Amino acid sequence: MVILLHGYGLGALTNYGDFEHSRSLIQRNLELFKKEFGMAPAMPAPPEEGRAGLIHELLKAGARVIAVDLRGFGKSGKPLEVTAYNNSAMARDISWLIDKLNVESVDVLGFSMGSLVAAQLLALNIPRLRSVVLSGISEYILEGSVLEFPKSFPVPDHLPRPLTNKAWAEEGARILEEGKIVPGHLASAHVVMAEATGLDPKMLAAVLRGVIAEEVSRTALYKVNVPVLILNGKADVANQKIDGLLTAIPSAIADSCEGDHYSTPFQPSFQNRVISFFQQRWEPVEKVANMNKQQLYLVGDVPGFSPQISKLVSMMNYVRHTTLSALKDITRSELDYLDASCGNSIGSLLLHIAATEIGYQAATLHNRDLNEEEKLEWGAVFVLGDKARKEIKGNDLDFYLNKLEHVRSQTLAKLGSLDDSWLDEEKRFGDNRINNYFKWFHVITHEVNHRGQILMLRRLAKGGD
Numbered sequence: 001m002v003i004l005l006h007g008y009g010l011g012a013l014t015n016y017g018d019f020e021h022s023r024s025l026i027q028r029n030l031e032l033f034k035k036e037f038g039m040a041p042a043m044p045a046p047p048e049e050g051r052a053g054l055i056h057e058l059l060k061a062g063a064r065v066i067a068v069d070l071r072g073f074g075k076s077g078k079p080l081e082v083t084a085y086n087n088s089a090m091a092r093d094i095s096w097l098i099d100k101l102n103v104e105s106v107d108v109l110g111f112s113m114g115s116l117v118a119a120q121l122l123a124l125n126i127p128r129l130r131s132v133v134l135s136g137i138s139e140y141i142l143e144g145s146v147l148e149f150p151k152s153f154p155v156p157d158h159l160p161r162p163l164t165n166k167a168w169a170e171e172g173a174r175i176l177e178e179g180k181i182v183p184g185h186l187a188s189a190h191v192v193m194a195e196a197t198g199l200d201p202k203m204l205a206a207v208l209r210g211v212i213a214e215e216v217s218r219t220a221l222y223k224v225n226v227p228v229l230i231l232n233g234k235a236d237v238a239n240q241k242i243d244g245l246l247t248a249i250p251s252a253i254a255d256s257c258e259g260d261h262y263s264t265p266f267q268p269s270f271q272n273r274v275i276s277f278f279q280q281r282w283e284p285v286e287k288v289a290n291m292n293k294q295q296l297y298l299v300g301d302v303p304g305f306s307p308q309i310s311k312l313v314s315m316m317n318y319v320r321h322t323t324l325s326a327l328k329d330i331t332r333s334e335l336d337y338l339d340a341s342c343g344n345s346i347g348s349l350l351l352h353i354a355a356t357e358i359g360y361q362a363a364t365l366h367n368r369d370l371n372e373e374e375k376l377e378w379g380a381v382f383v384l385g386d387k388a389r390k391e392i393k394g395n396d397l398d399f400y401l402n403k404l405e406h407v408r409s410q411t412l413a414k415l416g417s418l419d420d421s422w423l424d425e426e427k428r429f430g431d432n433r434i435n436n437y438f439k440w441f442h443v444i445t446h447e448v449n450h451r452g453q454i455l456m457l458r459r460l461a462k463g464g465d
Contacts, residue, residue, distance in 0.1 A: 001063070001064045001065075001066065001101065001103050001105075001106045001107070002058055002063045002064065002065050002066070002106070002107045002108070002109065002278060003065075003066045003067075003068060003094065003097070003098070003106055003107070003108045003109070004016050004054065004055070004065065004066070004067040004068065004108075004109050004110075004114070005068060005070060005090075005094070005108065005109065005110040005111070005113075005114030005115070005117050005118055006067070006068075006069070006070065006073065006074075006111060006112075006113070006114050007111045007112030007113050007114055007136060008112055008113035008193075008207065008212070009073070009193045009197055009199065009204070010022075010025075010073065010074075011069050011073050011074030011075070012067035012068055012069050012074055013055075013067065013074070014074075015067075015111055015114070015265055016053050016054040016055045016067050016111075016265060017053045017055055017056075017067075018051065018052055018053050018056070019044075019046060019050075019051040019052075019053065019266050020051070021053075022266075025196060025197060026043065026044060026262055027043060028196045029192060029193060029196035029197075030043060032192045032195055032196050033189065033192050036181045036183075036188065036192060037154065037188075041260060041262065044259075044260070044262045044263035044266065045263075046259070046263050046266035046267055047267070047268055049268045050266045050267050050268040050270070050271055051266055053265070053266065054109075054265055054270075054271050054274065055067055057271045057272075057275060058274075058275065058278075061275045061279065062282075063107075063275075063278065063282070066097075066101075068093075068094065068097070070090050070093070070113075070114070070117065071084065071085070071089065071090060071093060072085065072199075072203055072204075072206070072207050073199075078199075078200065078203045079203070079206070080200065080202045080203050080206055081206060082206045082209045082210045083210070084206065084210065085206055085207055085209070085210025085211045086209070086210035086211070086214060087214075088117075088120040088123075088124060088214065089210065089211075090117045090120070090211060091117050091118075091120035091121045091123075091124055092124070094108070094117065094121055094126075095121065095124060095126050098126065098128050103128065104128065104402075105128050105129070105130035105281075106128055106129065106130060107129075107130050107131045107132070107133075107278045107281060108121060108129060108131075108132045108133070109132070109133040109135065109274060110132075110133070110134060110135065110137070111135045111136040111137075111264070111265055112135075112136040112137065112261070113207075113211065113212065114136075115134040115135055115136060115137035115141075116137065116141050116211065116212065116214075116216070117211070118132050118133075118134055119134060119137075119141055119216045119221065120214070120216060122220075122221060122224045122226070122228070122249070123216050123217050123220035123221055123224075124220075125220070125223065125224075125373065129226050130226065130227075130281050130406070131226055131227040131228070131229070131277065131278060131280075131281050131409075132226060132227075132228045132229075133228075133229045133230075133231055133274055133277060133278075134228060134229070134230050134231070134245070134252075135230075135231045135232060135264065135265075135270070135274075136232060136233070136236060136239055136261055136264060136265075137230070137232070137239055137242075137245075138232075138238065138239040138240065138241045138242055138245070139241050139242055139243065139244030139245045139248075140165045140241070141165065141215065141216050141245075142215060142216055142218055142221075142244050142245065142248055143215035143216065143217055143218055144215070144218070145164070145165060145215070145244060146162040146163065146164060147162075147163045147164065147165060147168055148241065149186070149238065150237050150238065153186050153238075154184045154185060154186045155185075155186050156182075156184065156185050159171060165212070165213065165215060166213040166215065168187070169208040169209060169212040169213035170208070170209065170213060171187045172187040172190045172205075172208050172212075173190075173204075173205035173206075173208040173209050174205075175187050175188055175190060175191060176190050176191060176194065176201040176202070176204050176205040176208070177201065177202065177205050179191065179201055190204060190208070218248045221248040221249050222248060222249070222250065222371070223371045223372070223373050224249050224250070224251055225250075225251050225358075225371075225373070225374060225410070226251060226410075227251055227253075227277075227280075227281070227409060227410050227413045228249050228251055228252040228253070229252070229253055229254075229255060229273075229274075229277045229413075230242050230245055230246065230252055230253070230254040230255070231254075231255050231256070231257060231270065231273055231274065232256055232257075232264070233256070233257055233258060233259030233260055233261065233263070233264035233267065233270070234256050234257070234258060234259070235258075235259060235260040236259065236260050236261045236264060237260070238261065239261070242254055250362075250365075250366035250368060251366070251410060251414070253413060253414060253416075253417040254417075255273055257269040257270040257273055258270070277413075280409050280412065280413060281406075281409055295314075296317065296318050296321055297318070298314065299311050299314040299315060300314060302314055302317070304412075304416045305415060305416055306418070306419050306420045307420060308420040308423055308437075309415050309418060309419075309420060309422075309423065312415075312423070312437070312440055312441075313412065313415065315441075315444050316408075316440075316443075316444055319444050319447050319448055319451075320404075320408065320447070322448075322451060323353070323447060323451045323454070324401075326451055326454050326455050326458070327346075327350075327397060327401075327454070330346070330397055330458065332394070332395070332396050332397075333461065334346060334457075334458055334461045334462075335347040335350075335395065335396070335397065335400070336393045336394070337457060337460065337461035338389060339457060339460045339461075343384070343385075343389070344384050344388060344389065344453075345388075345389070345392060345393065345457070346454050346457050346458070347392050347393065347395055347400055348381055348384055348388040348389070348392040349450045349453055349454055349457075350400040350403070350404065350454075351378070351381040351388075351392060351400065351403060352381045352382070352384055352388075352450065353404065353446070353447050353450055354378075354381075354403045354404050354406075354407045355378040355381045355382050356382075356443060356446055356447075357407050357408065357411060357443055358370070358374060358378055358407055359382070360439055360440065360442075360443050361407075361410060361411055361414070362374065363439070364436050364439055364440070365411070365414045365415075380392065422436055423435065423436050423437040424436070424437065
């Protein structure tokens with residue numbers, strides 16, 4: 001299930017449907033902008049293969065898609081009060097929708113304002129989020145960020161410096177309420193937008209004050225552990241500053257595609273990258289790991305990874321294949337079986353394998369300790385023992401496989417963004433030095449050891465010795 005969140009001034013179909021659905025609105029907006037400012041960006045001319053839109057491409061890839069008209073836009077209600085939009089109201093709408101759908105997990109993509117809403121969802125720690133794409137967005141959504149517009153943008157000198165996103169949103173709301181174009185003032189683009197779309201300026205002002213001005217907590221985002229892709233068009237000049245987002249969201253990676261702010265959603269490079277990112281979460285465990293069974297016994301190149309990291313992934317793939325093979329046709333009673341000589345169930349050991357990988361993700365991929373949410377979720381299986389024996393039971397195999405798959409997909413997404421030099425990065429380990437290559441070699445051998453226990457426990461559960 002993929003949920004799409006659209007940009008400011010648009011509706012879901014305008015942003016993600018067929019380009020012909022959007023053409024007249026974009027053209028009208030650009031013509032009015034040029035009339036008032038004397039210049040405007042060129043009318044987008046995306047390649048033919050991208051014009052059907054992202055919804056079409058996602059459906060073609062086999063996804064279920066919900067394209068939401070956020071409150072204030074499209075066919076949704078359009079309240080005029082700021083209180084209808086603040087306190088992450090749009091994000092809470094989507095959280096409510098996810099609960100109502102009662103699906104196990106969802107992937108979310110936001111563009112422009114929709115990315116702000118998606119970031120708020122991340123900050124709210126919505127439990128069913130599987131992965132998130134933030135596009136058409138920059139680090140200016142973060143609390144404490146300072147806006148830095150390109151020099152060519154008409155921004156008056158009288159505005160307070162440093163200029164924050166909140167102050168800029170308030171300036172736009174003020175001009176909307178006055179309803180007049182201010183020559184040489186970029187914020188007048190909001191008045192142009194209102195005229196082009198027919199939207200109520202008072203409603204747009206409320207959205208600016210309630211949604212756009214609401215900064216996202218860096219502290220909340222730092223606790224995020226779902227895979228996040230930050231994806232902007234190379235010509236989207238206002239959204240190139242993203243280092244702050246990558247720092248704030250440890251699980252985030254960044255990429256770029258063709259397009260400016262108008263055309264990015266209709267670019268094939270955008271659509272293909274989004275689908276590729278989501279598909280890593282959709283595929284079964286063996287496909288997520290790029291496992292080609294004909295190459296299981298070859299330590300070598302794996303598509304999407306640098307040469308040496310490919311070798312690491314090759315070994316990870318083979319070991320995970322053997323672990324999955326050891327679980328073939330396993331029953332719930334076998335997963336829960338406890339033997340006095342071993343002390344832990346197979347279910348506990350599977351979660352322990354995933355938890356160990358979470359720990360090494362934090363230490364080596366994000367350069368941090370475990371956060372409180374991770375400790376709460378994985379604490380019992382990090383150390384195993386009595387707590388795990390009491391709590392980890394009653395689950396079928398899919399429960400454990402989904403956990404393993406989710407964690408491994410996070411690892412692979414991050415490894416795919418690194419080069420071979422990362423493997424050689426060293427830290428002190430007691431009186432010795434240790435590098436990332438050895439740490440992930442340990443992750444591999446750790447799983448091998450527990451696979452041996454799993455095979456022994458299956459024999460004992462069946463009455464063997």
